[in-house]
Amino acid sequence: MAERGIPVVKRSGLAKWLVRLSWSWLAFDLVLVFAAPVQYQAGEIALLLLISAWLFLSLLGAVTCLMVVYRSSFQSWLSWAVLVMVLLIASLLSGLGSGIAGPHISLLLTLLHLMSIVAVGVGTAIFLYYRDASLSMLAWFSMISIWLMVFAWKGYGNLIEIMLLSAGQPAAGAPVAWLGSLWCLAFWIIPIGIISFLGHTIRLVLREL
């Protein structure tokens, strides 16, 4: 009768098992980050790739699992905003990390940044699956983005020049590194928003047929 609201999540045995596995994965990956070698010989590239791939995929899986299991916590604007703030902070930290911290911390911050990108995507999908808020999100996002870019241009100068220079000189793009988060948000919000809008529309129409 009512639209999809906040469901009461009854965690089945499988869900509990997945939660435990995901947290275990995260703990293991944290250990791996600090235990992994810093330098690699020419013949150890495969090891490097294996560790990188494992870290990326396992973190991706763990974050996604945990967010899906705890999806009831991601169905409000506040929780979505928190995810966006985490993404912003993670992007800032990963930009700073390579300069001020050791390789392990730098790797950790980079992985945190990657996880936050995934988390925002999954969080947006969960939020817009349960809430028919895609139009609001697209409208607010487009308006805020435009004005952020205006202020960025006024504050930092020619953004085209900065972004092209940052391709070879990361430090050149540091002041506007947060713009990357904006593109990331756009990457998630626009397609998910459109799919959510269409999906909820179909649901509403089918309910009337």
Add this chain to the structure above:
Amino acid sequence: MTSAPEPPPGRQPNIFALPSQTSLIFCLMVAVLVGAIFLGSLAPGPVCLWPVGLGMIFIPFRSFLARSGSEITRRGLVPAGESLAPLQNYIHTIAVQIGLSRSPLLLVRDGKLPGSPYTFGTPKHWYIAASREDAAVWQNQLACADSQPAAQARILHELYHFKTGDYWKMGYTRELLRLTFLFTGWAILFFLGWGILLVLAYQGFFELNFPELFERAGAFTPAQIQLLLQFLPASEDMEALRLKASGVNFGLVLNYLVASLFPFVLAGLFLRLFLYPKLWQVRELYADAGVSHNQKELLPFFSALSGIDLPILKHYPTVLSKIIADIHCSKDTLLGKRKTLYQYHTSWQNRLVCLCEPERVYGNWWGTALLAGGVALVFDIILVSPLTLMAVGDWPMHFPFLAVLVLVSVGYLIPTVALGRNGLALLARTLLKMTSVIVGIRLAWLLFTLGVLFSLLFLAPEFLAEILAGAFAAVARYAGQSTGLGDLDIQAFVVQAAVLNLTQVVIIFLVLLAAFASMIFLLSRLFRWYRLPEAGRRLLWAAYGVVGLPALFFGLVILPSLTTALFRPEDFLRPQSWIYPLLSLLISACGLALFLILDRKYADVCPHCGERVHEAYQVGKCCSACQKELFEWLSVEYRW
């Protein structure tokens, strides 16, 4: 409406047999907002408008469908449950009795529920929401013989919101107004930012030396640089782009944006402040009428409205008459009238008076005139926005004229003539006053704007020149481009504009008068077609067709000819200017001929005994020969 000979005791006008004011106001609001957008899509312009128009139809409807779910979640409503099953069953029984296709589900909430009870829903899912306490009181009242009619009256009132369909008209209109405000606000902020960003980006883009930039970045090989440069325009194309972009004046773009959207904001405000409360008020009056039509008496609903127990009212039968007399005698102050304008719910006293005099739902002549004049003014303002001016600029009088003609004819003339409460001479005088008010509103606005123009002409001619240049640029095909005023003589332009606009006021006044006069004649004849077969089903549609005749003739024959003579006298004698007017004249003539033939066949003859009926119709009129009621479906009986 002024009073005339009273109908026979107990017989009241059946307002459900006449044009629905709810539907009229709803159609008006949609036509103003959505119609204007579609009109604008007929002409070329920098913005493609028809997707916006489609969005303005579809998205409010989607929001309306979604709202019932969010209403349930937001208010914490749940199905009534077993304890209120008798009430739910009773609602179902009554719904079937009054012919509803489905019965609404009763939803309740523990604790206070603002507005309880109220209705909402979608075409497939209907709901009545109430606080659990109210629902329990209803259920108890239904179990008691003394209070059962009053409780039934409350339930009938809610069910009639579904029967008349006003639940979806209200819902859709609310979402349409909300979307209009949200969209225009978003559009202004977004496109303002977009414009500023483009100006910055244009300056930044053309300042860059891309080959040097790619080298400085240090991230590309020479081959990659050459590849990237291929994606950029050639230097000649870049120069052409730079020249084109430099011709765009950001101020004019901003001017275009504000000029395009601001009229919709004004129109939305007018509709929200005046028509939307009126829609609320009118829907309640129709639901009230449904109760009295069903129960055949007023006392139960009066008991429900006032809270006075029904046995007391029955014991003192003059209470109701005295209250009604007091209401009639009370003088409504100007402040009171203004307050009523914005209220969503009229007082129970006014609702009671409307039950005793149902024709009050159509309002009086000055209220209708103010409404029609306001609508015409809103149309005037919207249709000079850059979005629509290119499409309708050649026909400045048509849309406001047609809107006023249809609104007054359907919303006032048809009910007035049908109810037979006014003599024709009185009606003609009333229409003269109405036309004066309607045109007077336009004239007042025109005099104000002309006053401003002339003041600027004499006090600040350079500033006026800038404003006019901006106005011309705003309707240019590509917003932001300006060619200035050229060798335009501003003084002559302003004088000519004043003369043309004042002439239009006179034309509209005379044409409206003539149109209303013809409407009175045709409608008064129509409502003597006693012998029309299945009159109950067909007469109202015939009335709509009759309204269409003068609309067609004056709107597509007279007005185009006068418009051409006024604005394009050089085209007046060209054959192409006469194709559509002549075609419309032909259709109007055929329509009139058909009307006269049918008038000869059906008018002034009793359908029961075939004898001549000489007098004009009024509610409750009977044939003098056989004493059977004429147009019996136009009246309904219920006791005071």
